Amino acid sequence: MSARWLDDELEDADTLPERPHKHKAKKPLGKRRLATLTADPEGGDETDDLIRRLTDLGHITEVVAELKSGKEATAYVARGPRGSVLLKLYRELEARSFKRDGVYREGQVILDKRAAKAMQGRSRRGLEMLQAGWVTAEYAHLWHLWRAGLNVPEPLVGPDPYDYAQTTPAVLMRLIGAEDTPAPRLSDAALSPEEARDAWNQAVGGMADLLRLGYAHGDYSTYNLLWWENTVTIIDFPQLTTRQNPNFKDLLRRDAESLATSFRKHGIQADAEATLREVQRRAGGQGPKPRVLLP
Numbered sequence: 555m556s557a558r559w560l561d562d563e564l565e566d567a568d569t570l571p572e573r574p575h576k577h578k579a580k581k582p583l584g585k586r587r588l589a590t591l592t593a594d595p596e597g598g599d600e601t602d603d604l605i606r607r608l609t610d611l612g613h614i615t616e617v618v619a620e621l622k623s624g625k626e627a628t629a630y631v632a633r634g635p636r637g638s639v640l641l642k643l644y645r646e647l648e649a650r651s652f653k654r655d656g657v658y659r660e661g662q663v664i665l666d667k668r669a670a671k672a673m674q675g676r677s678r679r680g681l682e683m684l685q686a687g688w689v690t691a692e693y694a695h696l697w698h699l700w701r702a703g704l705n706v707p708e709p710l711v712g713p714d715p716y717d718y719a720q721t722t723p724a725v726l727m728r729l730i731g732a733e734d735t736p737a738p739r740l741s742d743a744a745l746s747p748e749e750a751r752d753a754w755n756q757a758v759g760g761m762a763d764l765l766r767l768g769y770a771h772g773d774y775s776t777y778n779l780l781w782w783e784n785t786v787t788i789i790d791f792p793q794l795t796t797r798q799n800p801n802f803k804d805l806l807r808r809d810a811e812s813l814a815t816s817f818r819k820h821g822i823q824a825d826a827e828a829t830l831r832e833v834q835r836r837a838g839g840q841g842p843k844p845r846v847l848l849p
């Protein structure tokens with residue numbers, strides 16, 4: 555079946571939200587010392603407080619640079635006791651859309667009725683809970699996938715949820731790349747034809763690894779894949795969904811489609827439906843070797 559058929563099907567599935575992020579490339583804003591960062595009026599007091607809190611908790615020693623400011627989050631390069639850190643700071647509550655995040659959370663049961671109501675009503679408390687939910691979801695997914703041996707950044711707080719809940723609204727993970735040259739996204743990388751095939755192969759394999767564990771990424775494309783030393787690393791997990799989600803199949807299919815589409819600029823001409831089948835075939839095979847966590 556053709557990609558066109560897929561488009562129709564996807565358009566019919568109007569329960570699907572727009573992709574979580576507008577993929578507009580932004581230039582890195584360059585190095586900014588902690589002093590300038592905290593003096594930045596745009597950063598606001600909340601950013602100051604957070605950075606102080608993370609420093610007091612011993613997770614970071616310094617913020618080195620703002621890497622990328624997006625719609626949902628701002629990414630900073632920082633230093634910590636174990637090396638370079640990528641600090642993903644979720645947006646101010648009011649500025650975030652959260653609009654249709656319900657689609658990703660469908661099938662999840664919120665046991666606390668009052669919490670569920672607050673989240674639905676989008677009260678300040680409800681928004682805070684939603685934001686905390688995205689942060690803890692991203693940590694939990696990173697831990698699970700990291701332990702399962704997938705190519706994802708190593709989470710740097712946890713695995714105890716008590717510990718990582720304290721870094722809200724930020725997620726701390728290992729920086730892929732080097733401090734002064736963070737890994738580019740595959741969407742920004744210049745690849746030789748051979749590298750493009752290798753990256754494509756790894757990207758399809760990564761999606762299969764996720765599916766084998768019962769997950770659809772929910773925003774799978776070269777915009778959320780990093781390229782460093784010939785290795786593809788998958789990022790951006792808050793919207794990961796499971797088979798419990800009634801939209802699972804549609805999200806999976808859409809991921810295959812956006813993966814195929816986003817690789818066209820690298821000269822890979824893959825059909826969305828064929829990509830999905832290949833992902834499903836590989837998901838039936840053996841997965842990567844799990845990582846053992848040392849105490």
Ligand SMILES: Nc1ncnc2c1ncn2[C@@H]1O[C@H](COP(=O)(O)OP(=O)(O)OP(=O)(O)O)[C@@H](O)[C@H]1O
Pocket residue numbers: 575576621622623624625626627628629640642707727728729730731736737738739777778780789790791
């Ligand atoms: N572990 C990492 N190492 C290096 N760079 C990273 C890492 N994680 C994220 N990034 C960079 O930060 C950017 C934002 O991260 P992510 O995709 O998780 O957030 P987002 O919500 O999609 O934000 P945006 O709207 O800016 O894309 C990525 O596009 C990537 O360039």
Ligand SMILES: [Mg+2]
Pocket residue numbers: 575777778790
């Ligand atoms: Mg992203």
